[in-house]
Amino acid sequence: xxxxxxxxxxxxxxxxxxxxxxxxxxxxxxxxxxxxxxxxxxxxxxxxxxxxxxxxxxxxxxxxxxxxxxxxxxxxxxxxxxxxxxxxxxxxxxxxxxxxxxxxxxxxxxxxxxxxxxxxxxxxxxx
Numbered sequence: 001x002x003x004x005x006x007x008x009x010x011x012x013x014x015x016x017x018x019x020x021x022x023x024x025x026x027x028x029x030x031x032x033x034x035x036x037x038x039x040x041x042x043x044x045x046x047x048x049x050x051x052x053x054x055x056x057x058x059x060x061x062x063x064x065x066x067x068x069x070x071x072x073x074x075x076x077x078x079x080x081x082x083x084x085x086x087x088x089x090x091x092x093x094x095x096x097x098x099x100x101x102x103x104x105x106x107x108x109x110x111x112x113x114x115x116x117x118x119x120x121x122x123x124x125x126x127x
Contacts, residue, residue: 001116002026002077004034004096009121017084018123022096024077031103034079035059035114036070038123040092047109048094051079054103063089086125093120 002024012018022034031054039045049070050059058070069082079096097114104112 001100002028002032002098004098004116004118006094006096006118006121009094009123011124011126012086013127014087014125016086016125017082018086020081020083020094020096020121020123022079022081022118024079024098028077029102032072033099033102033104033106033112034072035097035099035106035109035112036079036081037095037097037114038090038092039095040089043092045095049081050106050109050112052099052103052106055105057106059106059109083123086123088125091123091125094123095120 003026005023008020033052035050036048037045051070051072067085072079097117100113100115
């Protein structure tokens with residue numbers, strides 16, 4: 001299974017933007033599903049967004065709808081999470097993960113088995 005490498009995190013002021021990248025390295029399946037998750041200090045990990053290259057389905061948590069956009073670049077085997085209008089409550093470590101089996105639909109993201117995880121990238125939204 002491909003190794004996942006996140007990048008793009010950092011410190012940003014409220015209202016600012018960041019773009020996270022999740023690069024799949026090694027053997028990449030023809031179809032894939034990548035989920036983005038975040039974990040804030042003292043809180044449980046939550047699913048933020050999901051993209052499936054198999055059926056084109058996407059998922060967004062209610063807290064990020066209208067502000068975050070997920071997209072896939074098959075040529076680069078990379079999934080991006082464009083985050084705009086960032087809020088302090090968006091602070092946390094962001095992880096990407098790939099589904100088992102590859103290409104699972106994001107329609108029922110809670111039913112997807114995300115078996116391979118990246119190392120995470122820190123996002124801090126603060127003035």
